[in-house]
Amino acid sequence: MSKKKKRSDSAPQDQKSSPQKSSKKKGAHGKEQEPVVDERSVLRVFKSRQKPLTMSEIMRGLKVHKKEKQHILHILNSLSDQGKVLRTRSAWGLTESMSLCKGTLQVQRSGVGFVIPEDKRRRDIFVSPRDFNDAWHGDKVVVALTREAGKRHAEGRIVRIISRSMKRMPCRVIKQLGQQYYLCQPSDVRQTASFMVEQPEDQPELKPGQIVVVEPVEKLDRELWNGEVIENWGDEFDVTVQEHMVKLNHNVPSEFPQAALQEAAAYPPDPTEEDFAHRKDLREIPFVTIDGARARDFDDAVYVERLGQNGYRLWVAIADVSHYVRPGSALDKEAYERGNSYYFPRSVEPMFPEALSNGLCSLNPNVDRLAVVATIDFDANGIPGETDFCTAVIRSHARLTYAQVNRAVILKEQEERETLAPVLEHLELAEELARKIHAQRSERGSLDFDLPEPEILFNIYGETRDIRPKARHFGHQIIEEFMIAANEAVAERLEGIGQPQLFRIHPEPDQEKLRSLFKIMSKTELGMGLPQEPEPRDIQVLLQKAEGTDAEYMVSRLALRTMMQAKYSPVNEGHYGLASTCYCHFTSPIRRYADLTIHRALKYSMGDLPERPDSFKKLLVVGNHISATERTAMEAEREILKRLTVLFLQDHVGEEFTGVVNSVAEFGFWVELKEVMAEGLVRVSTLNDDYYSLFQEHQALVGQRTGRSFKLGQKVKVRLEDANMALLEVDLRLVD
Numbered sequence: 001m002s003k004k005k006k007r008s009d010s011a012p013q014d015q016k017s018s019p020q021k022s023s024k025k026k027g028a029h030g031k032e033q034e035p036v037v038d039e040r041s042v043l044r045v046f047k048s049r050q051k052p053l054t055m056s057e058i059m060r061g062l063k064v065h066k067k068e069k070q071h072i073l074h075i076l077n078s079l080s081d082q083g084k085v086l087r088t089r090s091a092w093g094l095t096e097s098m099s100l101c102k103g104t105l106q107v108q109r110s111g112v113g114f115v116i117p118e119d120k121r122r123r124d125i126f127v128s129p130r131d132f133n134d135a136w137h138g139d140k141v142v143v144a145l146t147r148e149a150g151k152r153h154a155e156g157r158i159v160r161i162i163s164r165s166m167k168r169m170p171c172r173v174i175k176q177l178g179q180q181y182y183l184c185q186p187s188d189v190r191q192t193a194s195f196m197v198e199q200p201e202d203q204p205e206l207k208p209g210q211i212v213v214v215e216p217v218e219k220l221d222r223e224l225w226n227g228e229v230i231e232n233w234g235d236e237f238d239v240t241v242q243e244h245m246v247k248l249n250h251n252v253p254s255e256f257p258q259a260a261l262q263e264a265a266a267y268p269p270d271p272t273e274e275d276f277a278h279r280k281d282l283r284e285i286p287f288v289t290i291d292g293a294r295a296r297d298f299d300d301a302v303y304v305e306r307l308g309q310n311g312y313r314l315w316v317a318i319a320d321v322s323h324y325v326r327p328g329s330a331l332d333k334e335a336y337e338r339g340n341s342y343y344f345p346r347s348v349e350p351m352f353p354e355a356l357s358n359g360l361c362s363l364n365p366n367v368d369r370l371a372v373v374a375t376i377d378f379d380a381n382g383i384p385g386e387t388d389f390c391t392a393v394i395r396s397h398a399r400l401t402y403a404q405v406n407r408a409v410i411l412k413e414q415e416e417r418e419t420l421a422p423v424l425e426h427l428e429l430a431e432e433l434a435r436k437i438h439a440q441r442s443e444r445g446s447l448d449f450d451l452p453e454p455e456i457l458f459n460i461y462g463e464t465r466d467i468r469p470k471a472r473h474f475g476h477q478i479i480e481e482f483m484i485a486a487n488e489a490v491a492e493r494l495e496g497i498g499q500p501q502l503f504r505i506h507p508e509p510d511q512e513k514l515r516s517l518f519k520i521m522s523k524t525e526l527g528m529g530l531p532q533e534p535e536p537r538d539i540q541v542l543l544q545k546a547e548g549t550d551a552e553y554m555v556s557r558l559a560l561r562t563m564m565q566a567k568y569s570p571v572n573e574g575h576y577g578l579a580s581t582c583y584c585h586f587t588s589p590i591r592r593y594a595d596l597t598i599h600r601a602l603k604y605s606m607g608d609l610p611e612r613p614d615s616f617k618k619l620l621v622v623g624n625h626i627s628a629t630e631r632t633a634m635e636a637e638r639e640i641l642k643r644l645t646v647l648f649l650q651d652h653v654g655e656e657f658t659g660v661v662n663s664v665a666e667f668g669f670w671v672e673l674k675e676v677m678a679e680g681l682v683r684v685s686t687l688n689d690d691y692y693s694l695f696q697e698h699q700a701l702v703g704q705r706t707g708r709s710f711k712l713g714q715k716v717k718v719r720l721e722d723a724n725m726a727l728l729e730v731d732l733r734l735v736d
Helices: 003-017 039-049 055-062 066-081 239-249 258-265 330-338 354-360 402-410 414-419 421-443 474-496 511-521 538-546 552-561 593-605 616-652
Strands: 085-087 092-094 100-107 113-117 125-127 140-147 154-163 169-177 181-186 194-198 210-219 224-235 288-291 300-307 311-319 368-378 384-395 398-401 454-458 464-469 503-505 567-569 656-665 668-673 679-683 692-695 700-703 709-711 715-724 729-734
Touching: 039 055, 039 066, 039 092, 055 066, 066 085, 085 140, 085 154, 100 125, 100 154, 125 140, 169 194, 169 224, 169 239, 194 210, 210 239, 224 239, 239 616, 258 330, 258 354, 288 402, 288 421, 288 474, 300 368, 300 421, 300 474, 311 421, 311 474, 330 593, 330 616, 368 421, 368 474, 368 593, 384 474, 398 402, 398 421, 402 414, 402 421, 402 474, 414 421, 421 474, 454 616, 464 616, 474 593, 511 538, 511 552, 538 552, 552 656, 567 616, 593 616, 616 715, 616 729, 656 709, 668 715, 679 715
Parallel strands: 125 154, 194 224, 288 398, 679 729
Antiparallel strands: 085 092, 100 113, 100 140, 113 125, 140 154, 169 181, 169 210, 181 194, 210 224, 288 300, 300 311, 311 368, 368 384, 454 464, 503 567, 656 668, 656 715, 668 679, 692 700, 700 709, 715 729
């Protein structure tokens, strides 16, 4: 074989190290050879054509024979790895010429991803796992569109990672690899990378089942990274470890910056006489706080008095956090970043340091505190009239719990009534007014989804001993009605004077989901009289029809799924769920940043705050940010509840439960267990008596031969087969 032939055969490999220009050359017999193709020549073809090109078009542009196809494909793949070109379904395109979009990658449990664009006008962009380009769940990325949105989502490929959401990742030690190395996998199933770590010299020996914090170092393979163990938290079955995992998975802040701590420490433990200047002295008003037994931060205190013959005056005092937390201060910046407090079964990550949240700002009993006070007059029917607002100094006369109020006022238990004798008359008047306000709210179309919420009970060792529905009664409703009334009064005041504010908005239900709901319900015993083309207000009619029936729980669950997510915005779109035309959050400034912005706007309008509050433009940014932190808090809360539920159920594998079907899919149905607040999946593959198909319109799985069906709201008996901590899945099997 000639040397020239050898060079020709080895050209593709040689080009990789020393690219050559594409040109035609004369061979040994004077014939023209194919041009040598490199990355630069391929890029020139794309730039000259200014559009995505198929493989045939690329080869024609390069003027090469089809035998070079594999070589060109190799070059295209190399350019793709570098992010310079992208492959669409049928063509290749120049990345710099494609439509690019910044956003956050959200990975589903199934493994597929969606980029949530920063531009809220754009729809989410679907990204296949093969197009993640080393991006992880939560990363801020640049995605290039490979298919524009039509009836389906737009599709794209991630071309650049702007920033990692997880600098450190909680991982489960899976197994030992040789003498000193271990394989670890992220505790969040949405994170697909695995890590090989070395036993740290300064830490106890790693063991499978432990949770460690891993710092990624470098990529070793497609989904395998080298990592460094920063901390060893210990056994994954420890409740505290589970909470640590969830906080890190969701980037929930757990430490305050030193500057914020120093600002908080500089304040005295109680207000001073100087703080009382220009404030109303309302310390003689017998305000009381009513909260849960475990609460330590008291935002609100209330008092109700008789006004005239049949009217009422409601006093709502809210902690004046804005007096201490000035815009731009270290405390303010950290509160903005957090957006809200984060509540877990065994711990709290507050929006402010405890010196403020549980001390100086908290309306603790029998101590002087600064407050912003709203007074609202109501007529005999509970319809609001005149309102007034002021800054004041108050003193809470009692710290009450919901359970105490329920026993004394609702259940009329004599012993509790004697204990609360000094404030009992005011509490009974408060219940009377709250019921009338609630009736008025229901009359205007407000929705009440009285779905049970889980409460986790622990033993003295910190282990989960039960998960049951939280006790709920009208004692809770009293405070809720008063807070809603105060929030509306403040929002209406600020809107009336044209002061920009953050409204709490709740859009109307998705119309397609609404039609689907009523189509499903039309085939049940509640179907009589339901409209074929429902309007949002018809949901209240449906909830009222279901009240007190076996279908009540199912209807509430399905109706809730049609709801849009509430959020914060300076544009008033109303609050559908409360049937309110003007609503904001004012009553919890210790635990929500939105309320702090409202306090500043209100106090500025009264001349009690020198700093001009946020402009409309700034409020747009603030609203988007704290709406996102609120979603983070909700997701973290759901995850820890799921984790502790699975952890609790591991000790009950093999036991039988009763439950109700609350959701169906092609591969099975979910059952809400009655004996414990938990749900699990009965897979179709475990049903051996028939082949089952999903009837979407009826929300039912139906056997092809027997006609046996499983539908929403149906009561079933099941056995717990497995509670998988790694996948956070609960598997059930039907008991015939």
